[in-house]
Amino acid sequence: IWWQIYPLGFTGAERTAQSAVVHRLSQLENWLDYAIELGCSGLLLGPVFASETHGYDTIDHFRIDPRLGDDADFDELVEQAHRRGLRVLLDGVFNHVGRSFPAFQAALAGGPGSPAARWFRYDPEADEYTTFEGHHQLVALNHEEPEVLDYVAQVMTYWLDRGAAGWRLDAAYAVPASFWAKVLPVVRDAHPDAWFLGEMIGG
Numbered sequence: 001i002w003w004q005i006y007p008l009g010f011t012g013a014e015r016t017a018q019s020a021v022v023h024r025l026s027q028l029e030n031w032l033d034y035a036i037e038l039g040c041s042g043l044l045l046g047p048v049f050a051s052e053t054h055g056y057d058t059i060d061h062f063r064i065d066p067r068l069g070d071d072a073d074f075d076e077l078v079e080q081a082h083r084r085g086l087r088v089l090l091d092g093v094f095n096h097v098g099r100s101f102p103a104f105q106a107a108l109a110g111g112p113g114s115p116a117a118r119w120f121r122y123d124p125e126a127d128e129y130t131t132f133e134g135h136h137q138l139v140a141l142n143h144e145e146p147e148v149l150d151y152v153a154q155v156m157t158y159w160l161d162r163g164a165a166g167w168r169l170d171a172a173y174a175v176p177a178s179f180w181a182k183v184l185p186v187v188r189d190a191h192p193d194a195w196f197l198g199e200m201i202g203g
Helices: 025-037 071-083 102-110 115-119 146-161 177-190
Strands: 002-005 042-045 049-051 058-064 087-092 096-098 135-140 166-169 195-198
Touching (some): 002 025, 025 042, 025 071, 058 071, 087 146, 087 195, 096 102, 102 115, 115 146, 146 177
Parallel strands (some): 002 042, 042 087, 058 096
Antiparallel strands (some): 049 058, 096 135
């Protein structure tokens, strides 16, 4: 039983990216005992990684959003949760990224034929990169590209190594099932007890 929290909103973070680190993740520690009272097994966190605005426009999957804190804040939250027997599940936004994502900036600079452009879906007729359900700020990843597969597996494994218990796969319905079939076994090889939840909308 997971208590799902959207950390950026829950902690009152700014609506847009900030450079200064504000240690807000620690606010969640005050609610861990309440989660136990609710009968929860753990916290299912909304996006916590560096992003442009709302968290689903990720720009760095290996860095905690400065509006929430830093690696030390994350480690402390996980430790406090584990002391109470609670687990922490992370939100993996792996269908799309924000336009400031370094690989996308490299694709824009190098053009559709550049190596970085292979990370993204390109529509030659429209002469633009595919976005998630028409949202201009959310650029769709190319899940047929091996480097994207390796990247996602690395991100998942990195945070599982740091104490996360598993992943919520955001917009899993928009990602080819063949992609998850390749990524998840790699991740489970290192973390056989990891737990995965896929967001499925529309059947």
